Amino acid sequence: PRTIFSGIQPTGIPHLGNYLGALRQWVKLQDEATPDTTLLYSLVDLHAITVRQDPNQLRQWKKESLAMLLAIGLDPNRSIIFHQSDVPAHAELMWILSCQASTGYLGRMTQWKDKTASAKENSEKLKLGLLSYPVLQAADVLVHRATHVPVGHDQAQHLEFAREVASGFNHVYGQDVLIQPETLISPAKRVMSLTDPAAKMSKSHPNARSRILLTDSTETIQSKIKAAVTDSIEGITYDPSSRPGVSNLIDIIYHTNDTSDYASQDELARDLASLSMRSLKTRTADAIDRVLEPIRARYSSLIGDESTLIDLAHTGAVRASDSASGTVARVRKAMGLS
Numbered sequence: 001p002r003t004i005f006s007g008i009q010p011t012g013i014p015h016l017g018n019y020l021g022a023l024r025q026w027v028k029l030q031d032e033a034t035p036d037t038t039l040l041y042s043l044v045d046l047h048a049i050t051v052r053q054d055p056n057q058l059r060q061w062k063k064e065s066l067a068m069l070l071a072i073g074l075d076p077n078r079s080i081i082f083h084q085s086d087v088p089a090h091a092e093l094m095w096i097l098s099c100q101a102s103t104g105y106l107g108r109m110t111q112w113k114d115k116t117a118s119a120k121e122n123s124e125k126l127k128l129g130l131l132s133y134p135v136l137q138a139a140d141v142l143v144h145r146a147t148h149v150p151v152g153h154d155q156a157q158h159l160e161f162a163r164e165v166a167s168g169f170n171h172v173y174g175q176d177v178l179i180q181p182e183t184l185i186s187p188a189k190r191v192m193s194l195t196d197p198a199a200k201m202s203k204s205h206p207n208a209r210s211r212i213l214l215t216d217s218t219e220t221i222q223s224k225i226k227a228a229v230t231d232s233i234e235g236i237t238y239d240p241s242s243r244p245g246v247s248n249l250i251d252i253i254y255h256t257n258d259t260s261d262y263a264s265q266d267e268l269a270r271d272l273a274s275l276s277m278r279s280l281k282t283r284t285a286d287a288i289d290r291v292l293e294p295i296r297a298r299y300s301s302l303i304g305d306e307s308t309l310i311d312l313a314h315t316g317a318v319r320a321s322d323s324a325s326g327t328v329a330r331v332r333k334a335m336g337l338s
């Protein structure tokens with residue numbers, strides 16, 4: 001039997017990168033799952049607070065993110081959908097794993113190094129949660145005994161860390177107390193920013209035009225894609241290192257094309273070779289709009305249904321607490337805490 005776990009931070013409406021890199025995969029895994037597969041998808045609000053959040057904004061984002069998980073096609077009868085902070089076992093196991101995790105290893109994480117390098121502040125201002133959040137992420141996955149974790153490329157390093165923590169813990173306390181999960185990286189593993197194609201598309205980037213939200217209208221999609229940074233080289237070719245902006249648009253067309261008419265981005269690019277930049281952008285916006293149109297429609301009817309969302313969050317929390325309780329009991333017993 002498989003257990004699939006993954007999470008998304010409620011730090012804004014999910015964007016096209018979240019969808020192609022992770023959320024679409026979540027739905028696919030759900031729809032293809034055999035009856036003995038457990039699926040858990042979490043809105044990881046405790047991760048969201050590693051940077052300061054406005055309480056009302058966070059509340060709103062939690063609600064919107066939940067509605068979006070339903071809008072993309074997750075079925076609450078099949079998948080356990082829940083807010084992380086509703087299940088205290090995540091935080092409890094995190095503390096226990098913190099006593100196992102190496103600060104040297106955490107300090108070498110790319111995200112920590114990026115944040116400490118860009119933050120000109122001294123260590124007095126850097127928060128502990130920012131350093132230790134991979135431990136919480138490890139706890140998220142391990143507490144549910146996940147066997148498979150579908151994520152985008154940027155999370156691969158954190159999952160490697162989770163396996164390391166699990167194996168270290170098992171080495172001390174017993175062979176199968178924790179389960180080492182496998183990482184499932186989606187084919188669209190890194191959708192790039194529209195305004196800075198050297199960086200990944202991100203919910204928290206200050207420039208809202210750097211990303212396509214799953215709620216964006218046809219017109220907004222068109223105008224953001226029209227303004228996307230490309231280059232002035234004649235003709236269309238696929239070369240992510242020398243033409244990152246153009247290649248990102250080709251990637252988007254390629255990955256939004258469900259039927260996979262093309263064997264590779266290169267093959268697709270050969271078909272697009274003679275297009276003008278303007279036509280390439282029109283093609284891209286159309287491809288995105290086709291995928292987002294039904295999601296947008298479902299989202300707008302769900303977001304107004306407050307009582308259903310509250311009920312679903314409650315049911316999800318109960319089921320997720322149940323899923324987590326076995327591991328916590330096992331860990332406590334193995335360590336002499338109970």
Ligand code: ATP
Pocket residue numbers: 007008009010011017018019020021022023150151152153154155188189190191192200201202203204205
């Ligand atoms: P934030 O800026 O707040 O960190 P985010 O856009 O990185 O937001 P997360 O909630 O951190 O989103 O990540 C949710 C999932 O989406 C993860 O599995 C992550 O790997 C994936 N993901 C995020 N951005 C991209 C992207 N640009 N391309 C592909 N996958 C992505």
Ligand code: MG
Pocket residue numbers: none
């Ligand atoms: Mg992120």
